Amino acid sequence: MKKKRIVIHEEYCIGCRLCEVHCLVQHSKSRDIVKAFKEERSSTMARVMVEESGPVSFALQCRQCSESNCLEACISGAMHRDPETGAVVCDESKCVGCWMCIMVCPAGAIRQNLTGTHIASKCDLCYGSAMPACVLNCPNEALTYEEVEVRD
Amino acid sequence: MQIIIIGNSATAVGAIESFREYDQSAEITVVSEEPHLIYSRPLLSHFLGKEIERSRLAYRPSDFYVKHSIRPILEDAVTAVEPEAHTIRTASGLSLHYDKLLICTGGTPIVPPLQGIDIPGIYTFTKLQDALSIERYIDDYPISRAVVVGGGMIGIKAANALMKRGIPLTMVELAPRILSAAMDEAGSAMLTQILAEHSVQVLTNNTVTSIHQSEGRFSGVTLRDGRELGAELLVFGIGVRPRVELAKAAGLVVNKGIVVDKFMRASAPDIYAAGDVAEAYDLVVDMNRTVAIWPNAYRQGAIAGAHMAGVDRADIGGIAMNAVEVCGVPAMSIGNGNVTGSEYEVLSEIDERSQNYKRLVLQNDRLVGALLIGNISRAGIYTGLIRHKLDVSSVRKNLLSEHFGLLSLPDQYRKHVVSGSSIEI
């Protein structure tokens, strides 16, 4: 089955971290970039992270594995597969922050969200948006949102 | 087709969700001796610690059984499995036919053979009923001190919950150090220090030798070193052993747990076992063994479920691992993180002041284990390296780097993880 997924093109990542900036804004309360950074910085975080070493860099977010270790390891049932998009999403109202998902994610794409809370934080493909904020705002198309074949 | 699942926890859910991916028509019956819908046992400490409401114990939404067309038989214990006849019998007198049977009965809490442990104030801590009983007891009686017997994962989790309730604690551990199965000495020492900073009295090399009671309730213990402790609550958190009684009686091959193959098939036709009760393949130690952890339980259930539906999803094996927070400090033990010996190469880094510890164990240039305390970011990458048995000799020096990440690893592995929609390698 074909699903929309974020594809990473590391050869075009310029390490600007605009993906992180806009991911943070997208997950902030106001969704206003200046407010998010100046007033809500302590209560919001980006779910995408840029890895950088020398000239090589890439923006990493949940890879949406078809056999997701985090889904198996989640003790609270917070990690679930969205029936519509097939994306692995963390229900933040259920997560207790046990960090089992962090322990098993092979990409290291899940992080502790300790900004006034205690939950696992991961990419939710900007649930409800036509295009995730990181893809939309990547200035060099190092992230693209493409139909890819996923295991049903 | 009739599917029967004995047990109602992670393994059962794994089996049901995976089975239903392939087969929507077969009838599935879940038999559980507990009266509750599927709930998460690891969350009990969070519930007892008042971090979450009871409703959040639900591991799956309340319509889970209906959505997956499950017939639940609750509050009824299976008394016999009859492999020849393909039937099971229950305490209420039911006799049910199965075409495929999954035994996921989990484990029984270990309780030392002491006199007078059936009195109020003494509890195990593995089931919802245990948590409810402890909670009620705390509500009913003033607790000036609680004793937690066992310094393993369950003991730590019980301690976390009681601390959140503001109850002063003594933890008694038979071994020379707490979390001895998960941590090495340095890790245990750091966690002991953290407990001590939170006023938890940790007594190692020690055990309860007798129980005191007053007015029919628990009132204290005598320890092996002769010390006497007054306390109103005692929680056994020693561990669990596989509940293999049914399987044994049915004539299945049982070692410590029920012996299974890579499809979770037990020794009799059409019978599967998975989860804490099963002795499945562990890829780190390269042998079958029982490992009572949640991720394995779910995955093994899913493999059994798939096979019951006629789909071969062979198990590549589990890894013993666990994550726990000790007084808010996260700690993880993955694979053979605590082993010592000349066949291993250990990379470690410790900072006692900031309470950070990392210990990586390599064997034949492969990562076989990791311990992390404090900074656990990107821990799963280590787990992935262990699972994929990647040769890390070329990147050894990066493994402990402050900026450890996928860029610390060989290009090809990184590109596979980053660009593949699946991480299978």
Next chain:
Amino acid sequence: MALSYISPQFIIERDASRCIACQVCVRQCANDVHSYNEEDGLVSSHSLNCAGCHRCVTACPTQALNVRLSPLDFRPHANWTPSIITNIYKQAESGGMLLTGMGCDQPYRIYWDHMVLNASQVTNPSIDPLREPMELKTYLGSKPEQLEFSQSQDGLELDTEIGPQLELAIPIMFSAMSYGSISFNACESLARAAQIAGTYYNTGEGGLHPDLYKYGANTVAQVASGRFGVHLNYLNAVAALEIKVGQGAKPGIGGHLPGEKVSLDISRTRMIPQGTDAISPAPHHDIYSIEDLRQLIFALKEATHYSKPVSVKVAAVHNIAPIASGIVRAGADIVAIDGLRGGTGAAPTVIRNNVGIPIEMAIAAVDQRLRDEGIRHRASLVAAGSIRSSSDVVKAIALGADAVYIATSALVALGCHLCQRCYTGKCNWGIATQDPYLTKRLNPNIGARRLVNLLRAWSLEIKEMMGGMGVNSIESLRGNRDHLRGVGLNQVELDALGIKAAGY
């Protein structure tokens, strides 16, 4: 160290109420203009090194940045302008030639802006390009004296053998920029765009990277004085060859790619040792006469079995008309002329700003001379050196060019902001650089798309202008100077351009 007298050219304004200290500007500036202070959590700017390339302004997610010319004023002096004074400071400090990049930035008259186009009214109908076909297709190459036909059973058959031609879907090609002067991604953007748009890009004197051979059918390969990267496969992999004699930005001057830019990839492509300076001599040392040029032209034709047109590119200089005549007589199929305002990756400022003549004059002179000599058909004429818009294209063709080369416009489409610091190798837009941190900033998928868009937009405009003039084929416009009128030009200029003044 003695005090430097050079003051910042730009001033960076940061709106503190909008700056979120995300440090995108810090990461995007290769000149280290912006920096983040961990202690106070603020980003600040040090404008001395600012090239005015606007990378930070464009990337800033909150539009908190602005770059302005430094308001620092010298006491006004019409003769001793700030730039002249500053140049003296620079040379007094360095003792070296001043270097620069891109085309001449001096305010010489831009004749494109003093020519206007005609349009049909009443007595001759204009054409609506949305309703009627408009032909932009252009063939470059030598055309026969006359066509001879014979009658056969199937009708008329063409007997005249026509030499190799380049077929252009639009009369615009990307002119020579070497791999080395620009990044691989920039080369690939140009190559891909040329392929999609049905035109050609030019390798410059950089050789052809193995990964670009697949665009060979849309490639013009240069043979220049350094002969870098020239071998038989190279010559045969492409659609046409071009002997580069001169470049508009630096007539009479050779080229110099410093060793630090000669990476492994570039050294392989150019066939020179890694890390050595790639020096293109000022002249071709085997061309000291028209006869010598003819030898090289035919050497190339022999090597490629007369299957490709051969172009000769020269800078527009004083005697360009007889030079072009000589080139045609030497056997060139295409003459490319690069004007005063043509770009470069690096040139001495004094040369760039003072040598050569504007392309408008050169095209007019050459077209006229070749017509007068009756040899205009023997070669196509390509105008280069600052074609900035579709109207420049139309005017160039009306003056007598068959097609134009664009390079600066193409780079601007790719992000170039004309900061003129190409020679530093620190192009923040990933174009004129080999720094792996910077080259990846130009994604060829985006680059090719932008270039194709530009060509498409221009071709729409060209058709619109042609339609207005009542011309439905670009061929009918070529050399048709009656469609041009001069505005604000004196009679000498009008005569040189071969056009009438507006009102006549």
